[in-house]
Amino acid sequence: MPDIEKLQKIANQVRRDIVRMVNGAKSGHPGGSLGCADFLTALYFEVLDHDPKKFNMDAKEEDIFFLSNGHISPAFYSVLARSGYFELSELASFRKLYSRLQGHPSVAKNTPGIRIASGSLGQGLSVGIGAANAKKLNKDSKLIYVLMGDGELEEGQVWEAAMYASAKKVDNLIAVVDYNGKQIDGPTDEVLSLGNLKAKWEAFDWEVLEINGNDMPAVVSALHEAKGKSGKGKPVVILMKTEMGMGIDFMMGTHKWHGSAPNDEQTHAALSQLTETLGDY
């Protein structure tokens, strides 16, 4: 049985890391990062079969996660550090000159835990399909996970990949959509409505799960359910409803914190809403 309380404590600490990293860099994307903290925590601390101490690019006999919406790098870097890929203290270098923790994920500096650059949107699902195909060729039964933003689904390449994955039965692939309904310019319904997103993925012949991505037990059980549906001829997508800015009252219910950093006063106010559970970096 998963220790939900422990996962929630980690997610809470990840949120503190996100706020402090973005404040420290005076730039970055806190909104989506906070919204995905629960999912990334559940994935890295409960679901992924991986070996953080022995990072290697090929990840044979390991599960692989790709972050397609690279701008939520603060959440990604926090879970990587807290699961042991690199020292926690390195989080302080986020977005600084010569740092391995670039504004958007990069492999140019050999950062443990990162296998592809992302930031220019819409490309991660294709990369995930490639890695899934490599696993099949290598007779490796482990899985590929890809996280995308919902605004990112406006990119055409996502649908090229969606069409390919079902047509070619890439069934060792679990895609997750951060369905927070917001993007830089405003609500997705106003910028470019996604319409009936579930029907769209079903029409592309994917297995579709819908969950509340900020409900830790629901996230854990959906990930296990998705794993159970793998290997049956269809790719699986989890449409994960989240709240942008989750955990900090003044960052929720708005798209305004998608890509802006809190100042010191706002950071103090934000951190007062998040208990330090595992020690700040």
Next chain:
Amino acid sequence: MKEIKIIDYKDTRSGFGEGLLELGRNNENVVALCADLIGSLKMDAFVAAYPERFFQIGIAEANMIGIAAGLTIGGKIPFTGTFANFSTGRVYDQIRQTVAYSNKNVKICASHAGVTLGEDGATHQILEDIGLMKMLPNMTVINTCDFNQTKAATIAIAAHVGPVYLRFGRPKVANFTLPDQNFKIGKAELIHEGTDVSIFATGHLVWQAIEAGHKLAEKGINAEIINIHTIKPLDEEAILKSIAKTSCVVTAEEHMRHGGLGDSIAQLLARRNPTPMEMVAVDDRFGQSGTPDELLTAYGLDADHIVNSTETVLKRK
């Protein structure tokens, strides 16, 4: 000028197809991807022999580049095949982020480059691809001259770790380099030793340069002809060595003057040894329909234009 024997007339893309088949036989990590152009890319034999290592992507080149990048994670060596236009311009950002910046071991193999694509016209005749690819850090850029060289290069790039752009073409052209040659990435290839002018050519225009060399010899001009099959990394020392002898340069390529081989050599000479230079290349315009030979003439890329440019540059010596 010494005679350079033509073995036969073949398309360079068939050299790619044969090289890929040989790789399939000898390297189980080699996989191939195609965006609905198996026949045009001459990938049929690989598809038939190694269906489990072939991925038909459909008409979705962006997805193809991403899938290729992903296949490298797990140790595969993916070769993507489509037309040069759809291999570069259409997917520039995908190549930039997931192949070049991510330094993935993807081989982007591009046929139907340049005006010699022929009748399909400008939408398909990319003349900017060398420039696009050579500007990307980590990317190696190769433009082979004939069937034998394309086959050898296809095999050689599998052994090179890192992103490669391999450019070749559609029409049957003179096949004159050695079969089973030892293709060395980044090494200029001396075709004919001369003293009066250095002609640096790439791709289909290497043969045009050889024909120009014969015409120049009749006029008493002894041209040095060098095949620059690797545009990046450029064999700077071989180029400078030739120029030290000849003191003038003509470059020849089936590409836009901006961003091509001539552009790379001009930058080298400006820094290291300013030298009179002429460039045989397309002058800031799009292609159009026609036969390959008609187009080479109409766009100023044939042997006669190389002769004219040589006579011009000799006057500036």
